[in-house]
Amino acid sequence: MTLAQVAELSGVSRSTASRVLNGDERVSDDARDRVLRAADSIGYRPNRAARSLASGRSSIVGLVLPTEHLTADPYGSQVISGVVAAANERDQQVMLWLTHQGPDETVQTIFRNGIVDGLIVAAPALGDDWVEELIDGPMPTVLIGRHPTRRDVNVVDIDDVGGARLAVDHLVGLGHRRIATITGNMARPDAAARYQGYVAALEAHGIALDERLVAAGTYTPSSGVAAMVRLLKHRPTAVFAANDQMAHGAYEAIEIAGLRIPEDVSVVGFDGFSSFSEPDPPLTTVRQDLAAIGEHVVDVLLQASGSDDHETLRVTVGVELVERSSTGPPATGPPP
Amino acid sequence: MTLAQVAELSGVSRSTASRVLNGDERVSDDARDRVLRAADSIGYRPNRAARSLASGRSSIVGLVLPTEHLTADPYGSQVISGVVAAANERDQQVMLWLTHQGPDETVQTIFRNGIVDGLIVAAPALGDDWVEELIDGPMPTVLIGRHPTRRDVNVVDIDDVGGARLAVDHLVGLGHRRIATITGNMARPDAAARYQGYVAALEAHGIALDERLVAAGTYTPSSGVAAMVRLLKHRPTAVFAANDQMAHGAYEAIEIAGLRIPEDVSVVGFDGFSSFSEPDPPLTTVRQDLAAIGEHVVDVLLQASGSDDHETLRVTVGVELVERSSTGPPATGPPP
DNA sequence: TCGTAGCATGGGAGCGCTTCCACAGCAACG
DNA sequence: CGTTGCTGTGGAAGCGCTCCCATGCTACGA
Numbered sequence: 054m055t056l057a058q059v060a061e062l063s064g065v066s067r068s069t070a071s072r073v074l075n076g077d078e079r080v081s082d083d084a085r086d087r088v089l090r091a092a093d094s095i096g097y098r099p100n101r102a103a104r105s106l107a108s109g110r111s112s113i114v115g116l117v118l119p120t121e122h123l124t125a126d127p128y129g130s131q132v133i134s135g136v137v138a139a140a141n142e143r144d145q146q147v148m149l150w151l152t153h154q155g156p157d158e159t160v161q162t163i164f165r166n167g168i169v170d171g172l173i174v175a176a177p178a179l180g181d182d183w184v185e186e187l188i189d190g191p192m193p194t195v196l197i198g199r200h201p202t203r204r205d206v207n208v209v210d211i212d213d214v215g216g217a218r219l220a221v222d223h224l225v226g227l228g229h230r231r232i233a234t235i236t237g238n239m240a241r242p243d244a245a246a247r248y249q250g251y252v253a254a255l256e257a258h259g260i261a262l263d264e265r266l267v268a269a270g271t272y273t274p275s276s277g278v279a280a281m282v283r284l285l286k287h288r289p290t291a292v293f294a295a296n297d298q299m300a301h302g303a304y305e306a307i308e309i310a311g312l313r314i315p316e317d318v319s320v321v322g323f324d325g326f327s328s329f330s331e332p333d334p335p336l337t338t339v340r341q342d343l344a345a346i347g348e349h350v351v352d353v354l355l356q357a358s359g360s361d362d363h364e365t366l367r368v369t370v371g372v373e374l375v376e377r378s379s380t381g382p383p384a385t386g387p388p389p
Numbered sequence: 390m391t392l393a394q395v396a397e398l399s400g401v402s403r404s405t406a407s408r409v410l411n412g413d414e415r416v417s418d419d420a421r422d423r424v425l426r427a428a429d430s431i432g433y434r435p436n437r438a439a440r441s442l443a444s445g446r447s448s449i450v451g452l453v454l455p456t457e458h459l460t461a462d463p464y465g466s467q468v469i470s471g472v473v474a475a476a477n478e479r480d481q482q483v484m485l486w487l488t489h490q491g492p493d494e495t496v497q498t499i500f501r502n503g504i505v506d507g508l509i510v511a512a513p514a515l516g517d518d519w520v521e522e523l524i525d526g527p528m529p530t531v532l533i534g535r536h537p538t539r540r541d542v543n544v545v546d547i548d549d550v551g552g553a554r555l556a557v558d559h560l561v562g563l564g565h566r567r568i569a570t571i572t573g574n575m576a577r578p579d580a581a582a583r584y585q586g587y588v589a590a591l592e593a594h595g596i597a598l599d600e601r602l603v604a605a606g607t608y609t610p611s612s613g614v615a616a617m618v619r620l621l622k623h624r625p626t627a628v629f630a631a632n633d634q635m636a637h638g639a640y641e642a643i644e645i646a647g648l649r650i651p652e653d654v655s656v657v658g659f660d661g662f663s664s665f666s667e668p669d670p671p672l673t674t675v676r677q678d679l680a681a682i683g684e685h686v687v688d689v690l691l692q693a694s695g696s697d698d699h700e701t702l703r704v705t706v707g708v709e710l711v712e713r714s715s716t717g718p719p720a721t722g723p724p725p
Numbered sequence: 726t727c728g729t730a731g732c733a734t735g736g737g738a739g740c741g742c743t744t745c746c747a748c749a750g751c752a753a754c755g
Numbered sequence: 756c757g758t759t760g761c762t763g764t765g766g767a768a769g770c771g772c773t774c775c776c777a778t779g780c781t782a783c784g785a
Contacts, residue, residue: 055771066735071773081733101504102447103771105438106740112502113484123466124663130459130466137487141495146502148449149485151473159477166448166482168437274666301666327460330610330637330666391741402765407743417763439741442770 063091115169120151135347171354179240193357207366209350216339216372217250220321233266233289235280247295277302290383297322315381335377399427451505456487471683507690515576529693543702545686552675552708553586556657560627569602569625571616583631613638626719633658651717671713
């Protein structure tokens with residue numbers, strides 16, 4: 054089952070058979086028909102290696118993901134599922150690497166196995182030197198989430214600032230003024246942006262930023278607990294957690310303090326992935342659509358590897374507020 | 390930077406250069422030295438497509454995973470991370486497919502892109518026809534978890550039966566006799582095996598199986614809640630949940646009923662992955678080591694695609710009981 | 726009628742590598 | 756001294772495909 058056999062069986066040359074199989078227009082209907090039928094009848098499958106060698110492209114995209122996002126939080130799963138779905142729809146295959154070994158080693162592995170047409174790099178953080186190596190490497194690269202320092206990179210980005218504003222706007226709309234926040238690790242650009250959005254929204258509503266209502270977390274549930282315990286001392290009526298996991302942690306701290314959600318404290322999260330367990334009450338959150346991100350990032354990569362003008366591409370994906378029952382108006386009377 | 394350039398630079402033929410780069414013994418030390426130095430100096434990276442075309446193998450393994458295991462539970466993440474780590478250590482790359490589209494389409498995609506040397510298929514369940522298509526397809530295949538019906542397949546399997554016995558033995562050892570179980574979906578062979586182990590362990594201890602202490606779940610937290618609510622009517626002093634997620638659900642039902650863990654009801658789970666949030670009290674569970682599974686499955690695949698005797702390979706990986714604080718002796722007095 | 730443009734097609738080179746085969750050189754043997 | 760066997764090496768054939776170029780053909784206008 055090679056192209057030659059298909060060609061022979063259908064009485065055309067290999068060239069023509071190849072054209073048909075690659076969707077070239079310049080073939081007579083008759084020839085096209087015969088080739089397609091022949092290919093079908095012998096169950097022909099093109100040899101990808103040969104095609105790749107001859108054409109110089111493989112239809113394989115690489116996806117690089119820090120392992121911790123796969124094993125320690127739900128983000129990686131969502132990214133993988135979004136990217137794989139989008140890639141397959143576009144006739145691309147996905148090769149996956151996790152940066153679990155020494156970063157250097159992974160980068161070398163990726164480059165050494167340079168069969169991919171391009172690279173998708175998820176969640177770059179400050180201090181991830183390997184990301185820069187990849188960016189400056191030989192193949193086109195797209196990041197998911199903006200890079201902390203570099204601006205000359207193709208990026209598909211979430212509107213973190215806008216999302217945080219949505220969250221705070223919602224709380225202000227309910228009547229809250231003492232709105233706390235639990236931030237993520239500021240080395241991560243998305244965490245920084247969510248904080249930035251929080252600050253901007255407060256300012257837009259004429260609410261002064263109170264440093265005591267800002268607590269740093271690290272995106273983990275337990276860091277959310279700790280942060281919330283600290284915040285509760287300053288009696289916020291609402292809290293915006295920079296991700297859902299910390300919001301879950303906040304739930305716990307609020308419960309331990311004997312307070313109710315949302316009557317005593319409203320909680321808003323960020324991300325909106327299913328995290329395998331539904332908190333009680335259901336969490337109001339800002340949802341980012343990683344399926345859409347997957348689509349965009351694959352499109353951008355294909356575009357970047359298709360053309361040779363090395364213009365930097367940049368797409369921002371919107372988010373939406375999902376109102377559930379963890380938010381409500383603040384208590385009117387003085388807190389108990 | 391082609392092999393020819395390396396050869397020319399080091400003054401040997403392409404054949405010799407190829408031998409050196411592929412670790413062939415039959416090369417003089419002198420030639421090896423010169424080739425390696427030359428390759429290094431021009432930063433030579435072999436063209437995988439060419440190598441693959443010429444040699445007939447690609448050093449790429451395919452990993453096929455039902456999407457739901459990635460987005461709805463932590464299993465998929467663990468499998469991916471285990472397989473990728475093991476594969477990369479063995480100089481193999483991983484191409485990932487999720488069965489999110491119509492299964493048929495995915496299978497066709499996989500076969501059409503037949504560049505992989507072999508296939509790893511995770512978590513086959515009853516009714517997954519696509520698994521059989523893959524098994525009977527053209528490339529060597531290894532399953533993670535036994536197939537519900539087929540026995541003529543390479544498999545790396547978890548000792549589910551043994552794990553369930555460990556759990557029940559532990560509870561019996563603490564003095565429990567009224568031990569309930571929450572099963573998984575019996576269409577999944579692992580769920581069936583865990584139930585089978587439960588039954589066997591009870592029998593081994595001379596405890597009669599009480600049908601009222603068996604409730605069916607579906608591996609989800611909420612199914613665990615529902616199952617536990619039903620079970621509590623029959624006053625078990627302990628429960629073995631067929632996975633950790635349902636154990637978390639059981640926690641909730643027990644709490645709602647106003648009972649304490651482990652004083653009133655002991656709980657044992659199964660899996661032992663980090664599921665992004667630690668339950669309180671920490672869950673005693675049976676841990677399966679998916680990193681080890683990854684190693685084995687890649688080894689088996691390499692072995693299966695290396696030799697041409699089509700003997701079916703089969704490996705079972707052990708599990709271990711992790712004792713934490715969700716289990717304790719039953720209350721001596723009558724329940725409140 | 727001829728020249729020319731446009732189209733479908735086939736021929737063939739070549740992508741970069743592996744691997745079979747042949748061969749040269751050398752040591753050891755009878 | 757010729758034969759044998761071994762080792763290191765190079766030549767060359769391909770792996771299956773893409774794609775450039777040349778070719779033959781039809782249709783058109785001059």
